[in-house]
Amino acid sequence: MNSQLNKYLSISFINIKESLTYIWDIIFGKVIFIALIIFVFANLWTVVFASKGEVIPGFTLSMMVWYLVFGEALVTSIGRFVKEVGDDIKSGEIANYLTKPYNYIVYKIFVSFGKGLINFMLVLFFGGIVAYLMVGGIKISLVSVPFLLIVALLAMLLNLVIASVISLFAFWIEDSSSLNYIYSKFTFIFGGMIVPLEVYPPLVEKIAAFLPFSYSAYHPSKLVLIFSFKTFLEIFIVQLLWIGFFIIILFFLYKYIIKKVSVNGG
Amino acid sequence: MKKEEKKIISIKGLKKTFKTKVTKPGMSGIFKNIFSPDYKYIKAVDNIYLDIKEGELVSFIGPNGAGKSTTLKMLSGILFPDSGKIKILGKDPSKKRKELSYDIGTIFGQKPQLWFHLPPIDSFNLFAKIYDLDKKIYQERLKNLINLFEISDIINQPVRKLSLGQRMRCEFVLALLHNPKILFLDEPTIGMDIIVKKTMRELIKKINEKEKTTIILTSHDIGDIENISTRLVIINHGQIVYDGDFKNIKQKYLSKKLLKITTEDKIDLKDFKDLIVIKKSKYYIEFEINTKKFPLNKVIDFLFTKYKITDIGINEMPIEDVIEEIYRDQR
Ligand SMILES: Nc1ncnc2c1ncn2[C@@H]1O[C@H](COP(=O)(O)OP(=O)(O)O)[C@@H](O)[C@H]1O
Numbered sequence: 104m105n106s107q108l109n110k111y112l113s114i115s116f117i118n119i120k121e122s123l124t125y126i127w128d129i130i131f132g133k134v135i136f137i138a139l140i141i142f143v144f145a146n147l148w149t150v151v152f153a154s155k156g157e158v159i160p161g162f163t164l165s166m167m168v169w170y171l172v173f174g175e176a177l178v179t180s181i182g183r184f185v186k187e188v189g190d191d192i193k194s195g196e197i198a199n200y201l202t203k204p205y206n207y208i209v210y211k212i213f214v215s216f217g218k219g220l221i222n223f224m225l226v227l228f229f230g231g232i233v234a235y236l237m238v239g240g241i242k243i244s245l246v247s248v249p250f251l252l253i254v255a256l257l258a259m260l261l262n263l264v265i266a267s268v269i270s271l272f273a274f275w276i277e278d279s280s281s282l283n284y285i286y287s288k289f290t291f292i293f294g295g296m297i298v299p300l301e302v303y304p305p306l307v308e309k310i311a312a313f314l315p316f317s318y319s320a321y322h323p324s325k326l327v328l329i330f331s332f333k334t335f336l337e338i339f340i341v342q343l344l345w346i347g348f349f350i351i352i353l354f355f356l357y358k359y360i361i362k363k364v365s366v367n368g369g
Numbered sequence: 370m371k372k373e374e375k376k377i378i379s380i381k382g383l384k385k386t387f388k389t390k391v392t393k394p395g396m397s398g399i400f401k402n403i404f405s406p407d408y409k410y411i412k413a414v415d416n417i418y419l420d421i422k423e424g425e426l427v428s429f430i431g432p433n434g435a436g437k438s439t440t441l442k443m444l445s446g447i448l449f450p451d452s453g454k455i456k457i458l459g460k461d462p463s464k465k466r467k468e469l470s471y472d473i474g475t476i477f478g479q480k481p482q483l484w485f486h487l488p489p490i491d492s493f494n495l496f497a498k499i500y501d502l503d504k505k506i507y508q509e510r511l512k513n514l515i516n517l518f519e520i521s522d523i524i525n526q527p528v529r530k531l532s533l534g535q536r537m538r539c540e541f542v543l544a545l546l547h548n549p550k551i552l553f554l555d556e557p558t559i560g561m562d563i564i565v566k567k568t569m570r571e572l573i574k575k576i577n578e579k580e581k582t583t584i585i586l587t588s589h590d591i592g593d594i595e596n597i598s599t600r601l602v603i604i605n606h607g608q609i610v611y612d613g614d615f616k617n618i619k620q621k622y623l624s625k626k627l628l629k630i631t632t633e634d635k636i637d638l639k640d641f642k643d644l645i646v647i648k649k650s651k652y653y654i655e656f657e658i659n660t661k662k663f664p665l666n667k668v669i670d671f672l673f674t675k676y677k678i679t680d681i682g683i684n685e686m687p688i689e690d691v692i693e694e695i696y697r698d699q700r
């Protein structure tokens with residue numbers, strides 16, 4: 104078991120190493136664009152706050168902008184996971200993975216996790232610069248940092264296991280980009296990637312806050328702004344539960360699909 | 370039994386049929402597809418028997434859709450047969466896929482397995498972990514492969530900076546790192562130009578000779594296996610049409626060549642009256658010659674003295690034609 108985990112962590116590690124070699128391509132190809140979105144929103148919020156004051160009670164202008172920085176960093180970090188799996192299936196490339204002594208989908212998760220860590224830090228850094236210049240900083244107590252990191256990592260992992268479950272449907276649906284689209288819109292709307300869920304009507308907010316998507320964006324991002332150890336524990340536990348839940352689904356679905364594909368040929 | 374004589378792969382009565390939905394166009398088609406779709410059955414592999422000995426180099430040649438990839442997928446355990454038996458090293462791949470993955474190397478398609486932006490050594494080190502190689506054994510193995518493929522001076526350069534040939538050698542080292550007894554190569558030369566194909570052939574030959582790896586490769590182009598002594602298995606419509614020495618087929622059926630020439634002068638059909646002309650326009654002609662009757666050098670000499678030739682192409686007969694002739698002879 105230990106050597107298995109070691110194997111998969113090495114897979115994350117080589118992808119971190121590779122990402123670092125073309126870090127400027129990532130910055131110019133992707134991160135700058137996200138920073139630009141943050142810039143646009145920062146302007147938008149500045150105007151809104153000037154004319155209307157607080158949109159959500161208790162959320163200051165700088166909190167709104169920094170919320171977006173964390174939301175973007177968390178959600179965009181995993182890349183186009185669903186589409187990548189779809190491409191492997193479509194191109195037949197998956198045959199090369201299935202003949203290796205590892206689990207294909209776990210392999211993919213650790214690849215994206217490695218790349219995701221670098222993306223996460225880059226978006227946080229460049230988005231953070233934009234936010235800082237536009238609206239100033241926010242206060243984060245040093246003690247909370249390790250806890251925030253744990254929640255952030257689990258948020259990415261949760262995001263990846265949900266994406267994995269969805270990606271497996273690419274075995275049935277030819278066009279995986281539509282799956283990718285649906286999934287990204289879910290994290291976007293129900294996950295609260297751009298604005299806190301408090302902007303929704305109370306019922307929608309309650310439902311969205313319960314759904315797993317919000318544990319990969321809304322809850323962790325809000326925790327950075329308003330930290331308490333109690334909230335951390337709540338989020339941490341629910342994240343683990345959701346991750347466990349999706350891993351179980353993933354396990355059975357993957358087994359079922361691989362069997363089916365082996366028998367029917369997809 | 371001598372070691373080379375040991376049977377490493379045995380295939381008995383292998384069959385695989387695919388069931389696919391026939392999609393119909395239009396609105397009514399959509400409903401029909403959902404509620405009562407019509408199915409089409411494709412016999413991809415149809416009763417194949419094959420024994421492969423340790424150390425053999427076997428080429429599966431056949432037209433597109435002949436069932437080559439399907440066979441390889443069943444051999445590597447990612448596709449289950451409808452009926453028939455496969456034994457690889459005494460094991461059933463559909464039941465022992467993971468176990469067999471330590472003994473088999475596979476390359477399906479052309480996508481590089483090396484991490485593009487990193488030096489090959491990083492990919493090698495990762496694969497050593499993936500295959501649970503013992504550190505000492507891995508170092509020893511790597512040293513041997515580095516010497517065999519002469520890559521010592523490139524393993525620390527990023528893959529993207531390597532030439533195509535260098536990359537190819539490193540890809541093979543990666544695939545051979547876990548010392549597989551068997552290697553499956555599905556269309557390893559597809560889309561390559563002649564020179565790169567030649568490099569690929571030489572590498573395959575080298576692996577088979579020096580590493581004693583049992584290799585099955587597939588191709589739709591019989592010209593691909595020229596200059597390698599191999600056991601040839603011709604597959605058509607999921608069945609084996611020929612199984613034997615490549616030399617026999619070469620002498621019997623590959624004496625025919627396909628010539629295409631472009632000239633500056635008008636082509637006189639009278640010059641080609643004994644030959645089978647396939648296509649002709651004023652300055653271009655495509656024809657078949659039997660090199661036993663008309664030696665290639667004589668034909669070319671003649672053409673070059675008579676015509677001002679601007680372009681010439683000499684090709685093997687397409688595999689479909691070879692298969693047709695084999696059928697004709699069997700009748
Ligand atoms: N997953 C699949 N579903 C349906 N039909 C398939 C599938 N895979 C292959 N086929 C069909 O089976 C036949 C053999 O395919 P394949 O083994 O890929 O041929 P080759 O590799 O010789 O070109 C083809 O007609 C192909 O269309």
Ligand SMILES: [Mg+2]
Binds near residue numbers: 437438555556
């Ligand atoms: Mg094929």
